[in-house]
Amino acid sequence: MTVRRTGTIAVLAAGTLLVGVASAAHAATWRYAFEEAMDEVQGKFAQKFKEEVEKNSDHTIQLFPFGTLGESADIMEQAQAGILQFVDQSPGFTGALIPEAQVFFVPYLLPQDQETLNAFFRNSKAIHEMFPKLYAEQGLELLTMFPEGEVCMTTQEPVHSPSDLEDVKFRVMTNPLLVESYKAFGATPTPLPWGEVYGALQTGIIQGQENPGFFLESTKMYEVTDVVTCIGHNNFTTAVMANKDFYDGLSEDNQKMIQAAMESAFEYILDYQKNLQDESLKKIKEAKPSMQINILPEEERQPFMDTADDVEAEFINMTGDSGKKILDQMKADLKSAKQNTQ
Template sequence: MKKVVNSKVFKTFLAGVLLIAATHMSVHAEEWKYAMGEGESDPQGIYAVAFKNYIEENSRHTIKIYPVGTLGEETDMLEQTRAGILQFLGQSTGYMGGTIPEMDLFTLPYVMPTDTKQLDYFFKHSKVINDMLPEIFREHGLELLSIFPEGEMAVTTLEPFHSPADLKGRKMRVMPGSPILVETYEAFGASPVPMSWGDLIGALKTKMVDGQENPTVWIEAYDLDNLTNVLTYTGHGHFNASASANKKFFDALSKRDQELVRAAAAHAHQVILNEAQKLDAYGLGRIVRTNPSYKIVTLTESERAPFKEAAKAVQASFASKSASNKSVLDQMMADLKEAEKKAE
């Protein structure tokens, strides 16, 4: 009789343990929302999918991705993430300058190199990215996970240009939310028009604007080469993006899940570093093949010189806005010098 009782007790105990374990697992197996400013086949999308796959392959959590346009404009998604409605956000650094002024660092003209080895080293080892900006993000309710390059900026216009004088009076669309982009195109001689991505296509079709800037992969993917006549490489910058999490959400995660998120971000970061350069080259190649009459121009060093000179005032303006701006710019310049040496 004693053995029977013990057997029943053991079975009851085991059932309780299994029930508790199942409850524990179901509570902690969550669906997390990830919104971004691009489609799933674009650089931010490639990062987001790699992030999602890593999370789902290494935990019971799932990620639901919301591509561009599904949850409003870029500023809407940023505020939804800060409010905790979304857990993760992929967004161009250019859109973030209005909320986090230091992020305009990445849109400053003629600061970032065009050499891909230097860029890769910088984005992996930069002190400004790994040490300084995470603290700044936390002040705005966000946990910074990654900043990565999407491709060299190219300018598409209806008419060619080779100097700031050629751009005088031309209406150039710039991303909203970044004062530095406005200052940049004013310094370049143009008339900048802040405008959301959703309005850009119609504005080009109706000639409300005379041009815009984007990486080649975007220009080809969204047929911007068919809405303009010339693509110009000025060498003035790269299109960069960030990935971040809501800080309260991240802080509330278990240590194991925090490590999981960090590992997923590191994995996705490496994936996009490997893919971004290829995407840019593929975009240009497809434009050349499908639109052979489209004019592609690379400004010479002598043609770039007056643009670089004009850019100095924009860099100085950024640094003068706050001590924090100056601090991150000084550190970035030091980081870039190190990247130039180490990437040789």
């Protein structure tokens, strides 16, 4: 999904945030930045978390949606520096910092069935036991991960096979594995910060991009593309983290309160997303009746699915034994989630 602007505004905003940092032992204002708008999925999650924290403590949560503090790299740096207490960032960007997090971009790894997907995120040992150690090495406390919706492509021309993506300059996040995935799909992957995507599509610098349905609708990607194609290859994942020094310095009661607020927001956001994909695609069609929306059938998906093994091998090549252990555990977790929801 995504993330967005940069420049002196981020520096100025970060400097402002340094003023008046309160002791965590007393009522404090905690700062939480995320990669989307307030009315998008990450924003809805953040608002629910804020509501729960403020209902159950004397602390205040100050929310910073996309664009207020810079691009993804900016808010991550601010979280690691302790300027922000909380940050929501997709593994699509964190993958440069934590290569193993790129596992979420192995195509066709995550299930399309929502019940199985939710069970996986609730119970995954990879997410709840293995990833926290990797995030801690980067000064971050991993609090939760959650899905945001099926990822679909928007392009200028219809896509029914990898050959239709040949010579298409396709925007991807700055994620090495996502680059490899779209190479395998036949496209020419072009990493770009989110803030440049709309204009690049408008001017023809790129001809395609991918995001969950709600984000395609809310960011009006349909204005600068003509076709939405859903091939079932991924569900956008994001992660909420805290600055580890901040979190470790909290009382046990405050840590428990934060965890409870995260769990409440997690369940809320899973419920919020019911039917969100279908509703978003319907809104796109209403806003632009000429927009083609193609949900590829199994036989047309198969050539894309056939690339998954090569991308998986590339992931292991990039991350070594650590990545293989993560991948193996995720597969075991997914198998368990499927068995428990049948």
